[in-house]
Amino acid sequence: MWCSSCALAVEARLQRLPEVAAASVHYPSATLWVRGAASAKTSGITLEALAPVVRRLGYSLGLPETTLDAHARLEKESRYLALRLMVASVFGMWTMLASLLIYAGAVSSAQVEYVLAWVSGAFSLPVVLFSGVPFYRAGWRTLRARKPGMDVLVSLGVWGAVVVSLGLLARGSAEVYFDTAVMLIGLLLVGRLVDTLCRHRGLRALDALALPQMTVACWEQGHGEQGHGEQGRWKERAREEVPRNARIRVARGDTLPLDGYVEDSPAWVDLAPLTGESVPRRLPPGTALHAGCRNLGAALVMRVSAVAGECRLDRMREQMRFHQARKGELQRLADHFAAWLSPAALVLAAATLCVAVLVGVPWEDAMVRALSVLVVACPCAVGLAVPLASLAGSSTALGQGVVVRDPGSFETLAEVRSVAFDKTGTLTPGVPEVVSFNVDSAISMEKLKPLLAAATQRSEHPLAQALGRWAESGSRASLPHETAEEIPGQGRYVRLMDGCELYLGSGAWLTANGITVADSRTIAHPDNSQVMLGCDGQWLASFYLGEQPLPDAQATLAGLRREGYLVALISGDRAGPVMALGKAVGFKPGECYPGRSPEAKARLLQGLPSPTLYVGDGINDALGLASAGVGVACLNAGDAAREGAAVQLIRPGSAGVAQALRIARRTRRVMRQNLVFSALYNGVALGLVILMPIPPLMAVLAMVASSLSVTLNAARLAWREEGH
Structure with missing residues (x-):
């Protein structure tokens, strides 16, 4: 796909088919969505029926491409555009310089x-004959579909300027308009290249949800070896x-x-990538497992329930592809305006030419007037209105520590009504911390910390790692150990070189190993994880670990409430930790939603007042980030x-988050101003150029002035932020 006009052309041709009730082409992802008419229910709509129609416009139609194929396609398009832009810049620079000398009267001799x-x-010839080819091709395709767009205007404007200029040269006049053709091609090539690069970057979201190429140890029977009670062996397979x-x-x-379920012995699995749970879980045989999670215990054996391409992670990728197929409201408005303006300008240019010839205007002057209409009508300012404001807003946001990867998201950000947060790693640091502890009075901290x-x-257990960090703070003492054994779901046994035996784990596990637990504060910390330490049959200490809110979380939520946003806390973690954190940062009980799977998060976000904003940090948040109106990834996100x-x-x-919303509201305001101004300009300028003769030079200058005014208005975003 070359441009939004191409998308509209494909839509128009397909909607004329009797078996198609509706067709929509999403230009950024080059995806076609079709809904069949009632008459097509029996036979259905096939790829073979639609492909020839699209092929006649110069496109090929196939099944949705893989992200690898999409990367290759967009890389090819980027190189294609970059080469043409380079040619337009190198040769167009000399065209503009020669024209500027003529316009400024810097040369005294008429011969020079x-x-x-x-x-x-x-x-200008390399620019017109090489750099402008994509516009001519797209213009021809849209004309064939009877949906002329901006590419038709650009093509006619370029060739009109060339033909008129050659006619003037033949008459001995130096007032040529080659610079008009060069400027139209150069400006629009820049816009198309930026758009292609943005689409290329957007594909990385799907890449991040794809598992890397790997081999799997798969059990094969009948090879004469014993394993798990059967004759067979483990063999590596893709x-x-x-x-x-x-x-x-x-x-x-x-x-x-792959997806599956635990088959033999219990498994110790980190579910955080898909559920966001802050603590790994011990899963008994028969428990479902999903691709993307991580095995923290001994080697586990699982039975596959879904093959590659059908796993939960694969379904999430497809849902993300669907959610990404959206356009911003203002961008759709600009597209519709440009689509309406293009055929109107063609009619007006033809009418101007005919009327001028009928009233006795010389043929060359009539062509110049018609060319002026085409140049004035080229919706360059309309095309720049939204992207320039987005770019300025993006630069301003970057200065505030906010990276806006999709400039079109400013439109949605400014209209956000609901703001939802994930818990772990978003409102908290993402790692457990020691909240409090209870130590046996017979042992000092100087002796306790080296033992801990x-x-x-x-240890790879997150709670053990948190305790290790706490123990090492302020103490560099370390005791070498002889053996260490980790029992998934229960605890960790360590034997030191001096023969001392340490038990670190749950109270029940310590009790089972003959240690009498003396801690009486268990009920006081129901929302935190409890870990106890024992040594040689004696209880030493109990530690209570939990996630503390980030320092600015409470202030941010209070500010969002004051500005009228509905806030929510949506997490895959247990109810206890979620409700405790919600209370600490200012959420009401009815605004906290614990135990939500990635799919449930997406459904819940779609049920909140829209547009919604969702802040997340892991794979389990990827679907929510895609289904929300705007997804925000925090600093330490995966x-x-x-x-x-x-x-x-x-x-x-x-x-x-609050900074992004504030900047987005200002950016959208500038977008609206630019769009209204550019629309008024095109309307007024078309009226003037029809009523009075305006040379193409003035039309070019007016077009540049309109684009410059849109640029300066967008620059106010950055100037105001610097002044602030």
Whole structure:
């Protein structure tokens, strides 16, 4: 797809088919959505029926492409545009310089001016004959579909300027308009290149949800070896080749490659990538597992329930593809205005030419008047109105620690009514911390911390790692250990070199190992995780770990409430930690939604007053980030969240969310101003150029002035922020 006009042309041709009730082409993702008419219910709509219609417009129609194919396509388009823009810049610069010398009267000799006019034309040829080809091709396609767009105007304006200029040169005049053709092509190539690069970047969200290429240890029977009670062996196979119901083995620390369920012994699994739970879980046999989660315990054996391409992670990618297929309201308005303006300008230009000839205006002058109409009508300012304001707003937001990856999201950001947050890693640092502890009076802190550091050394459990960080703060003492064993779901046993035996884990596990627990404060911390430490049959301490809110979380939420936003806390974590954090930062009980899966988060977001804004940090938030009106990834977000979000925070805390909303409201205001001004300009300018003769030079200058005014108005965003 080359432009939004091409998308409108494809839509128009398909909607004329009797079996098609509605067709919509999403230009950024090059995706076609079709709804069949009642008459097509029996036979259905097939790819073979639609493809020839689209092929006649110069496009090919196929099944939705993979992200790898889309990357290759957009990289090819980017190189294609960059080459043409380079040619337009190098040769167009000399065309503009020669024309400027003529316009400014810097040359005293008429003969030299005439030579400069030829020089201007010569340097414009590579631009017109090479750089402008994409516009001519797109213009021809839209004409064939009877949906002429801006490309038709650009093509006619370019060739009109060239033909008129050649006619003037033939008459010996140096007042040529090659610079008009060069400027039209150069400005629009810049816009198309930026648009293509933005679409390319948007595909990375789907890449982040894709598992890397990997091999899977798959059980095969009948090879004469004993394993799990059957004759067979483990054999490495590509993930895509593993069938349903196959038995696979996942090593400690590896990512689960496919969906399935635990088959033999209990598994110790980090579910945070898909659920956001802050603490790993011990899953008994028969429990469902999903690709993307991580095995933290011993090698687990699981039975595959979904093959590659059908896993939960794959379905989330497809849902993200659907949610990304959206246009901003103002961009749709600009597209519709440009679509209406283009055929109107063609009719007016033809009418101007005919009327001028009928009233006795010389043919060359009549052509100049018609060319002026085309140049004035070219909706360059309309095309720049929204992107320039978005770019200025993006630069302003960057200075405030907010990266706006999708400039079109400013339109939605400014209209947001609901703001929802994930818990872990968004309103909290994302790692557990020691909230409080209870220590046996017989042991000092100087002796306790080295023992705790030794008990947690080299453990991969998040709670043990948090205790290790706490133990190492202010103490560099370390005790070497002889053996260490981690029992998933229960605790960790460590034997030191001096023979001391340490037990770190739940109270029940310590009791089972003959340690009498003396802590009486268990009920006082129902929302925090409790970990106890024992040594040689004696209880030493109890630690209570939880997630503390970020310092600016409460102030940010209070500010959002004052500005009239509805706020919510949506998390996959347990109800206790979610409600405790919600109370700490100022959420009401009815605004907290614990235990939500990624799909449930997306459904809940769609049920809130829209547009919605969602702040997340992990794979489990990727679908919510895509389904929300605007997705925001916090500073420490994972790849899936960063690439799936339209906005990223590059400073710690949640204050950037309020900053983004404030800047977006100002940006949208400038967008509206630019759009209204450019529309008024085109309307008034068309009226003037029809009523009185305006040379193409003045039309070009007016077009530049309108584009410049739109640019300066957008620049006010940055100036005001600097002044503030």
